[in-house]
């Protein structure tokens with residue numbers, strides 16, 4: 160008997176000489192023919208009772224995750240013409256995406272590619288054998304539209320215009336004026352999200368204008384607290400098409416701001432700074448166009464884009480008060496709090512007290528590619544993460560021990576699912592090792608710097624004194 164890590168159940172014996180490619184290709188043949196024919200019982204037989212379908216723009220112009228064959232079938236039934244148009248379904252042969260067993264499990268996973276009515280797509284599935292029959296069924300199927308036909312990514316420009324009769328500068332000026340006058344897409348906000356989207360739309364030949372309220376691209380990072388560096392290693396947050404220049408692994412906030420500015424410039428993205436939309440855009444359903452007033456450097460401008468994308472961020476507004484010499488309380492005990500406490504100590508606050516109400520999940524960075532991070536429905540990922548809880552936290556045990564000894568309350572995320580679980584469910588309550596290891600050193604350097612306050616709300620106070628600064 161084998162333990163199946165997705166299910167946590169015992170399975171019939173799986174022969175050791177089983178070929179994952181055979182398993183994957185037989186399943187994919189069955190699944191794709193059932194889609195084309197809209198053979199509902201066969202679609203159901205391809206998916207486990209508690210399996211998932213995750214769809215990004217393939218079966219509808221939306222992102223959906225469906226749990227269980229019944230919901231999957233009714234979703235596909237409603238999208239029957241899109242389902243029937245799935246053709247050219249092939250197993251992926253690229254490294255890390257070709258059929259293989261997931262390490263240490265009896266799960267066979269594979270990528271696949273396909274064509275839909277509007278473009279080409281990429282998918283990924285994970286199969287486990289049925290407990291009683293041994294039949295391979297999907298725990299998760301992911302399908303994503305990756306290119307729209309007629310708007311495929313164009314690659315770098317050739318750089319030669321009108322057979323050397325037109326200068327690049329002229330091309331850019333003309334293009335910029337045209338996009339400013341009549342963009343097809345308006346993006347509000349020139350942070351990572353807005354710039355990435357604009358870069359992708361440019362590749363798809365979709366005229367895109369960004370408006371940014373700050374005077375310079377990157378000011379959103381420059382305006383944050385002085386000692387901020389990225390909490391995640393830089394490779395986690397690379398932008399489309401342009402790798403980071405020679406930045407530190409945990410890049411300083413001003414360097415991130417500088418890079419965003421440079422990124423927009425080198426990709427010739429069309430950004431109006433000191434600009435923001437005025438209330439309230441109206442939509443003409445017949446013309447399929449918006450009318451939007453823009454305040455551009457104090458002057459009103461009107462444009463008529465087909466789409467408006469809000470990329471204005473999800474974090475709160477920064478508060479830049481001066482705290483030098485003051486006794487400061489920081490409410491909350493996540494990554495930002497750890498950073499801010501450290502910054503306040505460095506900036507000369509008389510004392511800094513971190514207020515922790517509920518416990519914090521201090522986790523490790525996870526090395527997965529964007530695609531593989533997307534393919535797994537969150538509920539399934541959470542189930543798997545919870546099952547591997549013990550081994551996952553082993554590497555962090557020294558940091559955790561230090562923080563606990565210093566009086567900090569910790570948790571392991573919802574059902575042990577770690578920082579990702581909390582980030583998805585609460586968008587907060589998490590902290591990365593990078594910022595907490597220093598806090599841990601400071602707190603442990605003087606046990607009496609930690610005071611616990613027992614109250615109805617179970618609030619913890621973790622106090623740093625100015626003397627801690629010498630320990631840096």
Ligand SMILES: Cc1cc2nc3c(=O)[nH]c(=O)nc-3n(C[C@H](O)[C@H](O)[C@H](O)COP(=O)(O)OP(=O)(O)OC[C@H]3O[C@@H](n4cnc5c(N)ncnc54)[C@H](O)[C@@H]3O)c2cc1C
Pocket residue numbers: 347348349350351352353370371372373377379383387388389390391396434435436470471472473474495
């Ligand atoms: C202190 C701190 C540290 C962080 N560290 C990390 C990290 O280490 N790693 C990581 O991956 N993530 C980190 N993050 C999260 C990261 O900053 C965000 O996930 C990311 O910047 C989101 O990018 P965005 O483009 O969606 O939004 P933002 O970066 O917030 O950009 C939004 C842009 O929209 C503009 N804007 C807002 N409203 C308007 C308007 N009405 N009109 C015009 N423009 C407007 C803003 O000026 C801004 O430039 C951190 C966040 C904070 C606050």
